[in-house]
Every structure is written in C-alpha cells, then in structure tokens.
Amino acid sequence: MDITINDVAREARVSAATVSYVLNQKKLDRITTGTRRRVLKAAKKLNYYPHASARGLASNKTQSIGVSINKIDFLSFLYFSVIIGGISRVVGDYDYNLHFTITDNKAKGSRKNLFFMRKVAERRLDGLIIIDQWIGDEDIMELKKRRFPFVLIDRDIPGEEINSVGTDNKEGILQATEHLIRLGHKRIGFILEVMKFYKIKEMLAGYRLALSRHGLKYERGLVKESAPNMEKAYKRTEELLRLPQRPTAIITSSDKIALQALTAIKDNGLRVPQDMALVGYNDEPLIAQLEPQLSTVKVPLQEMGKIATEILFNIINNGKMVKEPRILLKPELVVRKSSGGRIG
C-alpha cells in the first residue's frame, strides 16, 4: 500500500495532525524546530506524498486551476500556446496543477460534459481562466453568481464587474487602419472572426474610428465575417478581390486569417504588397515569418496569460476580487513588409 500521513507520524513519533501542520507550513509556528526536522526527515525517508483527493476532501481545495479553450480554436493554437506558456509559468511558481478544459459549444446533452461547468460542479478546480470567445455571457455570469474564482482573457462583458485581462483591440485595429490610410489607402477591406464576439466588436469600432478620423466612408461591403470556420477566410478574401471596386489593402482580426488571405491573394495572381497590402493581428510566432513578412499588431499574449494567472491566485488566496477588475494592455503596431510603402 501507499505511504500515508500516519506512517510518517509513526516514524517521526508525533501525531498525524502535527505532520499535517509541518507539511502545510502554517504561518503560526507552533512547532519546535526539533519536531519539524524529525517530521521532514521521516517524510523524506518514506518518500511521502499526500493523497490529493484526501486532502481535497478535507480542505476543499484542489490546488488545480483550469484553462478553458474552445474546441474550434484548436486550429489557432499559435495564439493559445503563447498565452498558455505565460499561464503555465505562473502556475509552476505557485505550485498548482493545470487542467485543460476543452469546451464544445456545439455539444448537447450528455456531451455537455466536456464543458468546464462540470469540473466546477464536481469541485475539481479552485479557479478558472477563460480564453474562450464562444462561451456565452450567461455561463460566465453563472460562474460569477456562484462566486467561483475566474479570470477572462482577451474578452469582457461590458457593464459587468468581472476580472479580465485583455488588450485594447480597438486601439490595435485603429493603429493598423491608420497605418494603411497614411500609406495612401482609401479602400481597406477588413476580414474578421465572428462578429458577435465582444473583442471583434471593439476591433470594428477601431476600424470605423480610423476611417472617420480621416474622412473616409465606412462601407459595409468591405467588411467580411469569416465565421464560423476559419477556412472561410479564403473565400471572404476572394469576395473582396472580386468587388467592382476592389480594396487596395486588407486588415484581418488575426494572423491566422491573414495567412488565409495571403494565400488567396497569391492564388488570384496578385502580389503582396504591390497589388494588395495586408496587415495581420496578434503577432503570432512563426506566422510572422511568412513571405512577405507580415505587418501586424503585436498583442502581449504571454503577458496576458501571466497577469491573468497572478490575478486568479490573488482571488483564490485572498478571497477578494481585485480593485481594478479590468486590466487593459497596450497593443503595438509592427510594420514589416506586407503593408508595403506609400501608394497612389
């Protein structure tokens, strides 16, 4: 059988409670350095590791947090991998475990099992980080109602006091659009992901703001939604290319979409940036190294992951929400080759 706390207690000639105290490093030191040493030695000698379930049952803490990602988004793993990299670094520092929660919003009935709510209900998690645009606001509000600790990444529910860390995507797209306008572009296409996402709405606002600032008219026909599956981005790009008055530049809401767009543009015999300027979004690794190198908007992905995790642990351990619920980081325009030089 496995080694239990009682084995350690016997070996160290103390009670199980004392072993528990020593191992849990209570603040109030009520233990002699002598006994402490004996306990530690015994634990090491027996190679003792506490049984997580037993501990969880008694303390109602699991030392685990979950990261919720949508099934659909598995394709955009570049974006997520960087965020998760940031998260896992902090998780390691705090000595917590990371649950991977893959949400399937299309799932019905028993398949809803995949959903993170299940893990919460089963008390498998002490907290949750949500990087999932697809989860409905209702579900997030449900979490809040239950007072379950969680933090949103790169999304928000306006008007609600919810912990989130995001990037100013309105500002990001504003910069990208203005960059193109300054290069002389007057007709700028915009291919975006699911329009109903808050994040995307913000981006659209940035796009429109840039246009109006420079006296350009907003044209509905220049904005294309590539939802629900990303492959649509290729088709949407072709739609833009076939417009009677074709745009001279295209902005996308992610580098991944930009990649599709790039392929579509080339396949249609046009050159980037000479015939069509292109700007991506996120500055995802690898993708930036396309030919031509992709101009994009750098989003501090890893930073978002780190900060969100720090906030989450703060909530879990100090019980209270943070003063400033919403953290908004700054995006940064990265000009490379694909946006080209001055035109017209």
Add this chain to the structure above:
Amino acid sequence: MDITINDVAREARVSAATVSYVLNQKKLDRITTGTRRRVLKAAKKLNYYPHASARGLASNKTQSIGVSINKIDFLSFLYFSVIIGGISRVVGDYDYNLHFTITDNKAKGSRKNLFFMRKVAERRLDGLIIIDQWIGDEDIMELKKRRFPFVLIDRDIPGEEINSVGTDNKEGILQATEHLIRLGHKRIGFILEVMKFYKIKEMLAGYRLALSRHGLKYERGLVKESAPNMEKAYKRTEELLRLPQRPTAIITSSDKIALQALTAIKDNGLRVPQDMALVGYNDEPLIAQLEPQLSTVKVPLQEMGKIATEILFNIINNGKMVKEPRILLKPELVVRKSSGGRIG
C-alpha cells in the same frame, strides 16, 4: 452548502448507497427501474454533482489523465496541438479529465515539482500520455516499475516492453531522402533535433540507409544538430551553406526547423527550390502553406493521439497491458514545391 449524495438519497427516499449504485451504472443491475428513476429524478432536480475528491478518496480513481509535454517544446506547439486534438477527442468520449503536465527537465530541487511524477505520487492521475522526448528513460522505467498506466507517443525505449504509439520515422526520412536522390541530388544536408533522442536516431538511420542504397557516401559534415534551442537551426543552415562543397538539398527533422532553414536560405540570397531544395517533416498545419509550399513527410499526428488514448483507457479499465505494446504508423511523403524538380 453544496448538494451531497445524502440530499439526493433523502429526496429519492433511498439510502446513499443506492444513489451511488444508480449513478455509477454498475453492470449487475440490482436496482428496480422504479427506484432508479426516482434517484435519477432527484439528482436532476437537485442538480447534483458528485464531489470529485470524495469520490477519488473512496474509489482511488480520479477520472483524470495527464499529458506530459516539455517546457522547451512549447514553441513547437503546432506539432503538439494536433496530437492533443486527437487525445482530447477520445478523452471527451470517455468522459475523463485532461491534466496538462509541463515538464521542466532543467528544474532542480523543489522546482522538480512541475514534473509529472509529483502528480502520480499524489494520485492525481489515473494514467499518463507522454509526448516528451526530453524525459529520461530512467523516469519512464520508474513509471513502469510502479505499474502506473502510461503510453508513449512518438518515442520508444528499444528492448523494453512499453506501450507506445509512434510513426516509422526511419521510413519517413528514408522516403524523403530517396525522393531527393531521385531528383538528382547527391549532397543532401540533414538538420535534426537533439541527436540523443531515439526518434532522431531512427531518422538518421533512414537517412543513411537511403544514401547507401543509392551508392552515396555518408558525410558527417552534412548532418547538423540544432539542439538545444531551435533557433540554432538558422545558424546550422548557414553552416551548411558555407560549406566548401555546399549541399544542393536539405532535409529537416521537423517542419519547424524547415521554416528556420527556409528563412536562412532566403536571407543568404538563395532561392528555394532552384538553388536549394528543402524537405520538412510532420506536415504541421499552417507551416505547409509557406512560400514555396513545403514538401514534407506527413505524420499521422492526430491519429497517434487518438490511438494512444484508446490504449491508455484500455490499460486503465482492463488492468492488463496490450498484447502488441508498440504501435507503429506509416508516414507518407508529401511532395509540394520546395523540393523542386529534377536537377543536374
């Protein structure tokens, strides 16, 4: 407070034991359909979810499996994302939870906490899938000695009876090399990851076999190790380019490395494939869409993930190891643009 099994028992006017029986769907049906219905109704009405820790303590099962990935490999997330996609699909079907275990082989002392062994020792996991070339054979053998259920993906320990699902990488590189030889190449560079990995050794064997089959001499100077960090691949490529007798083609042990090589080749004013043919490995998503499109060896990544998970559940639930411990899938050469046409 939360709803417990006793609340459900009271509501259904049965004992907690009966509730447990009904909810766990025991094979031996000892329950009246009447009581069963009452219990189910009560559980649904109260929105009952069993407490995972309590269940884990009593049954010594966690309904969780871990996936072990190395910290270093976070950069090659394209490769992993596809494998994990396969894993998560099966995990969802079996209604298990997925733990993300990020291993840090450089970590010493308490930081070793990040290591999956800790999770195993704490009984957080029912099983483990290892996609980690960096973990030492000793650690894997330790797992075996403990009779802890696990499956290896894309690696193996030759001579040991260990469950693993991989791809015939020797065959894969053999095909890639022969493809180039048939196009007329006689000096073929090979940039690979850490030489000591079993997987890489197999690849090297495939490379050498191809050469010898066609009467070509193996030259140590044409083989470059890009370890430990991948950015080295750029430098290694340049080393090949500066060789007195430069190769006319380069093979890499992953598409990710091929991407680095491609950049290096272009930066040095050479064209692919005209001046230098290039073949990648894995057929990772997105990367294949480079310019020029990358010839590569398709590895059934998602399939490996699926099969490994099926095997793991089989081990967990049926207690016994599989007859055939090692599953070896077939790679497939994918010829696109970067390997070019016939030369010489």
Add this chain to the structure above:
DNA sequence: CTGAAAGCGCTAACAT
C-alpha cells in the same frame, strides 16, 4: 433488491 456501517487519508477545531 436495498440499507447499515465502515473507512478511504487528510485537515482543523478543540483540548491539554
């Protein structure tokens, strides 16, 4: 076919 009872390994009051 169902219930009673014990116990999984740990934590946390409460005593001493």
Add this chain to the structure above:
DNA sequence: ATGTTAGCGCTTTCAG
C-alpha cells in the same frame, strides 16, 4: 507545543 477527535462525501463490503 502537540495530541484527540470529528468529520469531509463518497464507495463498498456485508447483512438482511
């Protein structure tokens, strides 16, 4: 400063 005593919520013999 340490030990005693109850559980935490569930599963699982064992009786009936």
